[in-house]
Amino acid sequence: MFAEIISIGDELLTGQKVNTNAGFICSELAGAGIPVQRIIACADNVDAIQEQFRESLERAMLVIVTGGLGPTRDDMTKQSAQQFLNRELVVDRQTYERTLDRYKLLGKKPVSSLCENAMVIGDSVVVQNDEGLAPGMIIACEERFQGHYLVLLPGVPREMKSMMRNSVLPYFSGLCGTVIVHSHIKTTGIGEASLAKIIVEIENTLPDGTSLAYLPHTAGVSLRVSSVGTDRSSVEHDNREITDAIVSAARHFVYATSDISLEELVGSLLLKEGVTIATAESCTGGLIAGRLTDVPGSSGYFEQGFVVYSNASKEKNLGVRRETIETCGAVSEEVAAEMAEGCLQRSGVHMAVSSTGIAGPDGGTELKPAGMVCLGLAIRKEGEGVRTETETFVTRGDRLQNKLRFSEAALRMVWKALRS
Amino acid sequence: MFAEIISIGDELLTGQKVNTNAGFICSELAGAGIPVQRIIACADNVDAIQEQFRESLERAMLVIVTGGLGPTRDDMTKQSAQQFLNRELVVDRQTYERTLDRYKLLGKKPVSSLCENAMVIGDSVVVQNDEGLAPGMIIACEERFQGHYLVLLPGVPREMKSMMRNSVLPYFSGLCGTVIVHSHIKTTGIGEASLAKIIVEIENTLPDGTSLAYLPHTAGVSLRVSSVGTDRSSVEHDNREITDAIVSAARHFVYATSDISLEELVGSLLLKEGVTIATAESCTGGLIAGRLTDVPGSSGYFEQGFVVYSNASKEKNLGVRRETIETCGAVSEEVAAEMAEGCLQRSGVHMAVSSTGIAGPDGGTELKPAGMVCLGLAIRKEGEGVRTETETFVTRGDRLQNKLRFSEAALRMVWKALRS
Numbered sequence: 001m002f003a004e005i006i007s008i009g010d011e012l013l014t015g016q017k018v019n020t021n022a023g024f025i026c027s028e029l030a031g032a033g034i035p036v037q038r039i040i041a042c043a044d045n046v047d048a049i050q051e052q053f054r055e056s057l058e059r060a061m062l063v064i065v066t067g068g069l070g071p072t073r074d075d076m077t078k079q080s081a082q083q084f085l086n087r088e089l090v091v092d093r094q095t096y097e098r099t100l101d102r103y104k105l106l107g108k109k110p111v112s113s114l115c116e117n118a119m120v121i122g123d124s125v126v127v128q129n130d131e132g133l134a135p136g137m138i139i140a141c142e143e144r145f146q147g148h149y150l151v152l153l154p155g156v157p158r159e160m161k162s163m164m165r166n167s168v169l170p171y172f173s174g175l176c177g178t179v180i181v182h183s184h185i186k187t188t189g190i191g192e193a194s195l196a197k198i199i200v201e202i203e204n205t206l207p208d209g210t211s212l213a214y215l216p217h218t219a220g221v222s223l224r225v226s227s228v229g230t231d232r233s234s235v236e237h238d239n240r241e242i243t244d245a246i247v248s249a250a251r252h253f254v255y256a257t258s259d260i261s262l263e264e265l266v267g268s269l270l271l272k273e274g275v276t277i278a279t280a281e282s283c284t285g286g287l288i289a290g291r292l293t294d295v296p297g298s299s300g301y302f303e304q305g306f307v308v309y310s311n312a313s314k315e316k317n318l319g320v321r322r323e324t325i326e327t328c329g330a331v332s333e334e335v336a337a338e339m340a341e342g343c344l345q346r347s348g349v350h351m352a353v354s355s356t357g358i359a360g361p362d363g364g365t366e367l368k369p370a371g372m373v374c375l376g377l378a379i380r381k382e383g384e385g386v387r388t389e390t391e392t393f394v395t396r397g398d399r400l401q402n403k404l405r406f407s408e409a410a411l412r413m414v415w416k417a418l419r420s
Numbered sequence: 421m422f423a424e425i426i427s428i429g430d431e432l433l434t435g436q437k438v439n440t441n442a443g444f445i446c447s448e449l450a451g452a453g454i455p456v457q458r459i460i461a462c463a464d465n466v467d468a469i470q471e472q473f474r475e476s477l478e479r480a481m482l483v484i485v486t487g488g489l490g491p492t493r494d495d496m497t498k499q500s501a502q503q504f505l506n507r508e509l510v511v512d513r514q515t516y517e518r519t520l521d522r523y524k525l526l527g528k529k530p531v532s533s534l535c536e537n538a539m540v541i542g543d544s545v546v547v548q549n550d551e552g553l554a555p556g557m558i559i560a561c562e563e564r565f566q567g568h569y570l571v572l573l574p575g576v577p578r579e580m581k582s583m584m585r586n587s588v589l590p591y592f593s594g595l596c597g598t599v600i601v602h603s604h605i606k607t608t609g610i611g612e613a614s615l616a617k618i619i620v621e622i623e624n625t626l627p628d629g630t631s632l633a634y635l636p637h638t639a640g641v642s643l644r645v646s647s648v649g650t651d652r653s654s655v656e657h658d659n660r661e662i663t664d665a666i667v668s669a670a671r672h673f674v675y676a677t678s679d680i681s682l683e684e685l686v687g688s689l690l691l692k693e694g695v696t697i698a699t700a701e702s703c704t705g706g707l708i709a710g711r712l713t714d715v716p717g718s719s720g721y722f723e724q725g726f727v728v729y730s731n732a733s734k735e736k737n738l739g740v741r742r743e744t745i746e747t748c749g750a751v752s753e754e755v756a757a758e759m760a761e762g763c764l765q766r767s768g769v770h771m772a773v774s775s776t777g778i779a780g781p782d783g784g785t786e787l788k789p790a791g792m793v794c795l796g797l798a799i800r801k802e803g804e805g806v807r808t809e810t811e812t813f814v815t816r817g818d819r820l821q822n823k824l825r826f827s828e829a830a831l832r833m834v835w836k837a838l839r840s
Contacts, residue, residue, distance in 0.1 A: 016447075018438060024435065026434055035433070037433065040460050213435075286709030287706065303733055305726070307699065
């Protein structure tokens with residue numbers, strides 16, 4: 001079974017919106033063993049939409065359409081599909097009652113468009129929308145397109161995603177009698193090419209029905225292992241076996257086997273261990289603190305942070321010695337160590353992490369190029385005093401990429417210290 | 421003239437990459453008065469590519485293709501186009517010599533694929549690639565597609581963008597004898613709907629050839645005014661007139677008429693005025709400092725920042741009085757004021773900005789809901805002592821959106837103080 005995706009909306013064709021919905025659907029379908037052969041973005045225009053339905057249904061067994069299901073004048077999808085398929089529109093009672101209940105709950109007066117909203121294409125499987133109003137539809141086509149399916153979903157990403165995951169994928173898996181299992185492997189501190197080298201043998205001998213997707217982003221690489229088959233226990237077995245093999249081969253870089261960020265993992269470890277943390281940042285300019293506090297509940301372990309951009313503020317706030325700065329330079333492991341230690345002392349926490357480097361594009365030298373950072377980590381252990389470690393990390397991106405990767409490297413140091 | 425965009429690459433169909441190239445091209449073409457009627461993402465497959473060339477050229481006068489021009493096995497675009505158009509491939513001497521020079525410059529040994537890389541489709545206008553190796557092509561079709569154009573560009577965004585702006589758009593403007601002028605208007609502190617209300621009359625009476633695009637993002641709304649016509653002076657006149665009218669109508673919210681961020685503008689004002697700044701952040705967790713230091717050269721005005729998450733650290737680092745916290749609550753304009761003043765005193769800067777609020781999703785109350793922030797700004801003026809202002813700002817997003825909007829509101833306070 002092949003699929004095509006039609007994304008409807010003028011805003012996609014004027015460059016005002018990037019089509020992220022299609023990427024999500026592709027990724028979900030790929031995991032279900034249904035390859036996508038085309039994505040088409042199409043205007044809010046009945047003729048264009050119907051022409052596209054025809055073209056896509058001629059090629060693909062499954063055509064998933066997003067957008068244009070709302071109540072406004074420029075929402076044309078339902079009307080286009082109804083005419084194209086030559087079917088009646090009927091009221092879906094369940095949708096009608098749900099939306100009525102929702103209006104009552106909000107204390108709003110029901111409006112006449114509620115009824116219009118609950119109209120669906122006859123003989124379709126209605127996909128209930130738990131996140132919004134407009135219902136989705138799975139339509140088994142007839143006559144010329146017998147055996148082909150047209151699926152209509154709203155364009156609001158939150159609604160579409162939940163309907164896709166909770167209804168559409170299970171429907172087609174059920175239809176094909178297939179079971180799908182995914183696992184996520186999150187890595188840090190290794191690039192896509194190096195990771196691919198480490199796991200090349202595993203990748204070359206994947207069992208039938210299991211596929212591996214690399215999802216690289218600025219700060220790291222995520223992997224998704226997807227297994228599809230007809231027998232649940234063997235699908236789960238295959239998936240677990242490959243996941244375990246990858247985790248073992250790349251164990252120095254894998255920080256999680258669920259879809260969480262490094263700061264979320266670090267946060268949960270800090271909370272679990274009852275460890276408090278503070279930050280002392282120069283070149284990252286608050287980004288380490290920012291990422292740590294992006295996690296809800298971070299006030300449970302994050303005490304405070306210093307952004308010490310000038311040398312004077314490094315001395316004054318953290319007690320870095322002028323001599324160290326003059327002898328070793330502001331960007332040095334020595335200064336990073338004193339920053340972390342000073343931060344630890346003054347914050348009364350268990351752990352302090354520091355950064356001093358050159359985010360670029362200017363300010364680099366041959367010995368200390370833009371993209372270089374020195375990191376420090378000071379840890380206070382009961383009865384053992386303070387242990388400090390430092391590290392130098394070099395990357396090569398633009399200013400914002402460098403800052404992000406520096407902060408990733410700092411969080412990585414914290415993670416490694418917490419798991420050891 | 422209508423256009424279609426074909427984006428080639430398997431990675432677009434597996435969900436590994438989001439098609440941002442198409443959005444850029446749409447936006448550029450819209451500004452040039454060439455509407456896009458479809459975007460198609462298509463696999464690295466000769467048959468599929470050729471079928472798509474045919475379908476798109478049947479509908480559109482201009483078909484822009486990105487991706488698949490590189491040297492690897494799965495790059496199929498050039499070969500597909502050559503067969504489809506039934507033309508020879510010829511060596512483009514200029515491309516060959518440029519790439520040879522580049523290799524010599526890098527001290528690399530020329531490889532045989534350099535020649536292959538320099539092969540272009542016969543009778544095409546070659547688009548030189550200043551950012552990479554693969555040349556682009558503008559091809560005037562013949563026979564069945566007489567009068568239609570096929571444009572091939574690489575998929576690397578940096579290369580594609582520069583070729584699009586420097587060669588492709590000027591070529592088609594020249595062909596149509598048109599002149600295009602854009603202007604950017606950047607606003608802060610106003611939503612799309614409210615902004616639209618303020619400028620509704622201007623928008624309803626735009627002169628022919630001038631269009632207005634809203635580009636909303638999490639922290640604010642940007643506007644782009646595009647004017648197209650045949651006479652440069654009248655195009656420029658129309659564009660300036662509309663831009664001036666919008667800037668005047670929305671003057672309280674417009675911070676720039678060029679495509680820069682609020683932190684870039686604030687940075688340039690601080691530098692120009694010789695004003696130094698420090699930050700004292702609670703709920704924004706370092707994001708204000710982070711944004712200020714995202715700007716290259718920010719060490720010229722950014723002195724230091726405090727991230728004071730706990731009450732104890734607010735007292736210790738900034739001298740906030742325990743009594744104020746107990747009486748007014750940590751989230752209060754009183755605490756924001758003391759944070760800013762304490763930060764100003766301890767940093768020895770001219771200006772200190774502070775934030776204390778509830779980023780959410782938890783921690784809100786009826787009186788102080790998640791999404792509420794109190795901001796403080798303390799300013800030291802020679803001979804006038806310290807002036808402090810405070811502000812409460814409420815928004816309703818998820819945790820990260822709230823943090824971003826809080827930081828935007830804080831930068832907005834700084835901007836307003838600097839321009840007054």
